[in-house]
Amino acid sequence: MLATIGIVFYQSTVSSQQALGWQKHSQDVIARLDQVLYLIIDSEAAVRGYTMVGSGTYLEPHRRAEQQIRQNLDHLRQRSVENKSHLAELDRLQAYVSEYFAITADTIETRATADADSAAIKFSPQRVKTATNGMRASIEKLKAEESSLLDRRQKSLSDSLYKTIWILIISSIAGIAALVLANLLVFREFGRRRNAEGALVKANQELELRIAERTERLEAVNERLLQIGGEREDLLFNEKSARRDAEIANRLRDEFMATVSHELRTPLNSILGWARLLKDGNLDESQQQKAVSTIIRSSENQNRLIEDLLDVARLISGKLRLEFEAIDLAAVVEHSVESLRPAAAKKDVKIEFKDKPADTCLVEGDRNRLVQVFSNLIENGIKFSGEGATIHVSMLPCDGKATVFVRDEGIGISSEFLPSVFERFRQDAERERQDNAGLGLGLAIVRNLAELHNGSVAVTSEGDGKGAEFTVTLPQYQNGVDRSLDDPTDGFDQVVGDDVRLSV
Numbered sequence: 001m002l003a004t005i006g007i008v009f010y011q012s013t014v015s016s017q018q019a020l021g022w023q024k025h026s027q028d029v030i031a032r033l034d035q036v037l038y039l040i041i042d043s044e045a046a047v048r049g050y051t052m053v054g055s056g057t058y059l060e061p062h063r064r065a066e067q068q069i070r071q072n073l074d075h076l077r078q079r080s081v082e083n084k085s086h087l088a089e090l091d092r093l094q095a096y097v098s099e100y101f102a103i104t105a106d107t108i109e110t111r112a113t114a115d116a117d118s119a120a121i122k123f124s125p126q127r128v129k130t131a132t133n134g135m136r137a138s139i140e141k142l143k144a145e146e147s148s149l150l151d152r153r154q155k156s157l158s159d160s161l162y163k164t165i166w167i168l169i170i171s172s173i174a175g176i177a178a179l180v181l182a183n184l185l186v187f188r189e190f191g192r193r194r195n196a197e198g199a200l201v202k203a204n205q206e207l208e209l210r211i212a213e214r215t216e217r218l219e220a221v222n223e224r225l226l227q228i229g230g231e232r233e234d235l236l237f238n239e240k241s242a243r244r245d246a247e248i249a250n251r252l253r254d255e256f257m258a259t260v261s262h263e264l265r266t267p268l269n270s271i272l273g274w275a276r277l278l279k280d281g282n283l284d285e286s287q288q289q290k291a292v293s294t295i296i297r298s299s300e301n302q303n304r305l306i307e308d309l310l311d312v313a314r315l316i317s318g319k320l321r322l323e324f325e326a327i328d329l330a331a332v333v334e335h336s337v338e339s340l341r342p343a344a345a346k347k348d349v350k351i352e353f354k355d356k357p358a359d360t361c362l363v364e365g366d367r368n369r370l371v372q373v374f375s376n377l378i379e380n381g382i383k384f385s386g387e388g389a390t391i392h393v394s395m396l397p398c399d400g401k402a403t404v405f406v407r408d409e410g411i412g413i414s415s416e417f418l419p420s421v422f423e424r425f426r427q428d429a430e431r432e433r434q435d436n437a438g439l440g441l442g443l444a445i446v447r448n449l450a451e452l453h454n455g456s457v458a459v460t461s462e463g464d465g466k467g468a469e470f471t472v473t474l475p476q477y478q479n480g481v482d483r484s485l486d487d488p489t490d491g492f493d494q495v496v497g498d499d500v501r502l503s504v
Helices: 002-053 056-079 084-113 116-122 125-280 285-317 329-346 367-383 429-433 442-452
Strands: 325-328 350-353 362-365 390-395 401-407 456-460 469-475 493-496 500-503
Touching: 002 056, 002 084, 002 116, 002 125, 056 084, 084 116, 084 125, 125 285, 325 329, 325 367, 329 350, 329 367, 329 390, 329 401, 362 367, 362 469, 367 390, 367 401, 367 442, 367 469, 442 456, 442 469
Parallel strands: 350 390
Antiparallel strands: 325 362, 390 401, 401 469, 456 469, 493 500
């Protein structure tokens, strides 16, 4: 029954699809005929404009109309291969079109060789009317026939849909009847299964006894297998971890070499380019000044990159030497601020250091390295701040520790990159878009130097475009207290970088 219903429903669906296809065919034919009629009107207007004015630009719509009319007629002929009456009428329409374009060609040639009056006579309404009226009559006849076919096909589609609806109703009724019959069969089968269930329970009890005995033996075997499997999983995990670490190390090495090569090559190319121009001697005085300034600036950039690489190398190898002494932290911060004011002024960025502690705050550390810490933070703020921005530097009064804040109004740090901001060779994608890419070593050096001074550095940011605030915390100097910082070679350990411990 279901197979029969499915076949009938499939045939109805195919009929519906065919009716829809013929409906689209009729709509396409009518649209093409309307387009031919509109193109004839455009062509006639273009030829009349050319006859009066004589400008060739008026013929562009006529040429396009002629080409599109021929294409539409070819398309209609292909769509009407099986309709002989349509083909005959299309032949008449083709004859009128050919007659019309012969008149237009004669008119255009007359206008090109004679005056407008002669061309107007060639393209007189009486002469053109015969061809255009014939084309309109043929088009209207074709449209009428196609509309009649469209009405019959739409009626066929409606009949097909009506038939499909009845098939669905009959299918639903048949399905309900089949479910009722299935329920009766299932209810009858339940009685048989109750009788078999008693015998099955007894057999299951005997089987459970035998299973319990075998389970005890299998548990002992499984315990041994689990032990072996655990050992294999440990070995596999260790092998995967080692392979992953090796792959990460290779990738980081490749990325590092590519980044260092690019960053070192960029200022070097600028230096070589301007140096060659200076050597040629074709620059005027202003260009020479610009060349010298560019060479100096590029050299300073390259020197700074090299210094950062050397600092990281010293940190990793444990060869960085710190000269500890009691120093005024406010003076160190003031020195860093003043040394970077010219660089900030070039970008129209202000640096404010207002909140200073009234009492002297001493810390024990290397003066030059602490200047490097705060200079890197301020320089980082200048780099990522726009014109008119302000970098706020402040310092809390000492209370067992010294705390310095450096807050900028720059592009900020995304929440995804914030946990990795102090890692070496890591850069935010947003900063790369701002064309401020570098080696990503400045903040890593800041963290390492702060930790070498038994301090720490932290960062907060509300997100992109909302700036960032760095907080440096250092232990306050306690006179007479030995913290094993006087001798930089006594072998105490400091955690530096991601997983490297250095002896300083």
